[in-house]
Amino acid sequence: MGDFAAKLQLYFSYPFVWYALIVGLLIALCSSLLGVTLVLKRFSYIGDGLSHVAFGAMAIAALVGLTNNVYIVMPITVISAILLLRTGQNAKINGDAAIAMISVGALALGYMLMNLFPSSANISGDVCTTLFGSTSILTLKESDVIICIVMSVVVIAAFLLFYNKIFAVTFDENFMKATGIKANVYNLIIAIITALIIVLAMNLVGSLLISALIIFPALSAMRLFRSFRSVVICSACVSVTCAGLGIFTSIMAGTPVGSTIVVTDIIVFFLFCGLSLIIRRKNV
Amino acid sequence: MGDLLLCKDIALGYEGSTVVSGLNFRITEGDYLCILGENGSGKSTLIKALLGLNKPISGMMIQPALKKVGDIGYLPQQTSIQRDFPASVREIVLSGCLPKCGLRPFYTKQEKQLAETTMSRLGITELATRCYRELSGGQQQRVLLARALCAAQKTLLLDEPVTGLDPKAQLELYELISELNKSGITIIMVSHDFTAATRYASHILHIGAQHQLFFGTTADYLASDVGKMFSLDAGTQNEGKVSDNG
Numbered sequence: 001m002g003d004f005a006a007k008l009q010l011y012f013s014y015p016f017v018w019y020a021l022i023v024g025l026l027i028a029l030c031s032s033l034l035g036v037t038l039v040l041k042r043f044s045y046i047g048d049g050l051s052h053v054a055f056g057a058m059a060i061a062a063l064v065g066l067t068n069n070v071y072i073v074m075p076i077t078v079i080s081a082i083l084l085l086r087t088g089q090n091a092k093i094n095g096d097a098a099i100a101m102i103s104v105g106a107l108a109l110g111y112m113l114m115n116l117f118p119s120s121a122n123i124s125g126d127v128c129t130t131l132f133g134s135t136s137i138l139t140l141k142e143s144d145v146i147i148c149i150v151m152s153v154v155v156i157a158a159f160l161l162f163y164n165k166i167f168a169v170t171f172d173e174n175f176m177k178a179t180g181i182k183a184n185v186y187n188l189i190i191a192i193i194t195a196l197i198i199v200l201a202m203n204l205v206g207s208l209l210i211s212a213l214i215i216f217p218a219l220s221a222m223r224l225f226r227s228f229r230s231v232v233i234c235s236a237c238v239s240v241t242c243a244g245l246g247i248f249t250s251i252m253a254g255t256p257v258g259s260t261i262v263v264t265d266i267i268v269f270f271l272f273c274g275l276s277l278i279i280r281r282k283n284v
Numbered sequence: 285m286g287d288l289l290l291c292k293d294i295a296l297g298y299e300g301s302t303v304v305s306g307l308n309f310r311i312t313e314g315d316y317l318c319i320l321g322e323n324g325s326g327k328s329t330l331i332k333a334l335l336g337l338n339k340p341i342s343g344m345m346i347q348p349a350l351k352k353v354g355d356i357g358y359l360p361q362q363t364s365i366q367r368d369f370p371a372s373v374r375e376i377v378l379s380g381c382l383p384k385c386g387l388r389p390f391y392t393k394q395e396k397q398l399a400e401t402t403m404s405r406l407g408i409t410e411l412a413t414r415c416y417r418e419l420s421g422g423q424q425q426r427v428l429l430a431r432a433l434c435a436a437q438k439t440l441l442l443d444e445p446v447t448g449l450d451p452k453a454q455l456e457l458y459e460l461i462s463e464l465n466k467s468g469i470t471i472i473m474v475s476h477d478f479t480a481a482t483r484y485a486s487h488i489l490h491i492g493a494q495h496q497l498f499f500g501t502t503a504d505y506l507a508s509d510v511g512k513m514f515s516l517d518a519g520t521q522n523e524g525k526v527s528d529n530g
Contacts, residue, residue, distance in 0.1 A: 040365065040369060042365065163389070164379065164382060170365075170369075171371060172360065172366065174358075178358035179383040226418070227370065227371060228371045228375050229375065
């Protein structure tokens with residue numbers, strides 16, 4: 001046990017471990033806040049689609065040779081988020097078909113660009129890093145951490161300020177429109193915040209696993225809690241705890257950060273499912 | 285008692301194509317207007333126009349008392365999203381106060397108080413902390429009715445409020461709406477239900493295939509040719525239901 005503590009102490013003497021922990025917890029918090037809304041609005045898949053778009057954008061950024069690819073990835077992802085929401089309303093192409101189209105298209109385009117214009121010798125390594133996040137979270141620079149903190153503050157502030165509106169628009173868009181509230185504006189805000197979170201989270205878990213970070217805490221919380229506010233709070237707690245546990249485990253056991261966090265989320269989900277069954281049986 | 289709304293020969297539709305035309309009716313404060321019509325007759329387009337979300341293509345629509353979008357409390361049809369939504373009754377009723385907030389992010393004490401009084405008025409105070417998805421259909425409609433009343437205190441527009449309720453819950457909801465009307469709230473209800481409409485409403489607007497078949501008081505409606513025809517129709521429908529159950 002003393003050995004374990006000594007190892008932890010050693011790791012935490014390095015700043016990059018602290019960076020990873022700060023960034024990881026912030027991203028987990030942000031993604032879980034919006035996750036509840038996305039799951040309830042039947043937009044779970046939008047996170048997946050957007051993360052693939054971000055993957056494609058990343059390939060383009062590598063191609064152009066930008067050192068900080070956030071400048072390309074961020075605008076492309078935000079624009080796609082807005083477009084996806086628009087097509088969902090237009091109904092000329094079904095919302096889910098549009099998401100599938102854009103996400104698969106971006107994935108294919110990104111992979112092709114990476115192969116045509118390789119930025120390093122190890123293409124499959126690059127692709128794997130972008131898709132699964134791998135170790136990039138342990139190589140964060142101070143500037144990355146600052147960007148992440150600023151973005152998280154923006155996301156959390158926006159969520160708190162618009163909390164009541166986000167609830168209302170999620171629960172009943174038609175009613176909100178009828179009372180003169182511009183529901184589309186709030187849908188747009190939700191889409192933009194989602195895109196921001198996804199770009200942030202790509203560093204942590206990679207583009208394939210982002211959806212898990214958004215969806216699992218919300219689903220776990222919905223097993224046990226029955227009001228919107230308690231679901232949101234529980235989802236945030238679950239997500240932050242899982243991210244923390246996941247990062248510790250991955251440091252100690254040497255497993256990939258992203259997938260360890262997601263596996264922790266999955267375990268908690270099944271725990272909560274079991275708990276809700278027990279509670280229900282007691283009540284009956 | 286002033287006019288709330290006066291429609292003179294209005295036509296409604298989207299992007300040039302007319303859905304329903306030739307609508308002439310007026311709504312006075314304290315009325316209980318029931319809008320009858322088959323599916324596809326333009327009822328939902330008319331709802332949008334009444335709520336101010338859709339402007340008439342032609343004709344005159346004068347709304348002396350309804351200044352802006354949101355002056356009518358709206359009870360929409362339920363969506364599939366709501367059936368498994370984790371939200372407490374209080375949260376939902378309170379969201380009816382949202383239009384009053386404008387850009388202010390949180391509710392004031394007065395708004396919270398309004399939500400509480402509205403809940404006690406509709407007899408759902410003891411449900412306040414319950415989860416919406418665990419309520420019965422009739423209770424859910426009461427919650428949404430409370431929300432609509434928080435948004436607008438004088439006029440309510442109800443879109444097929446009894447759909448999917450069992451007969452007892454239907455009757456209770458109709459009685460509740462009728463009580464609200466007697467306390468001075470103007471009711472506009474869209475419905476299929478001929479029997480209930482003629483029993484509770486003070487005025488009937490009947491829309492046929494894309495044009496108006498009748499507008500007037502319920503007594504006049506029952507005496508008119510259209511009313512007679514549909515009362516026969518409703519009669520046979522009810523008989524059908526009875527034999528189904530037997």
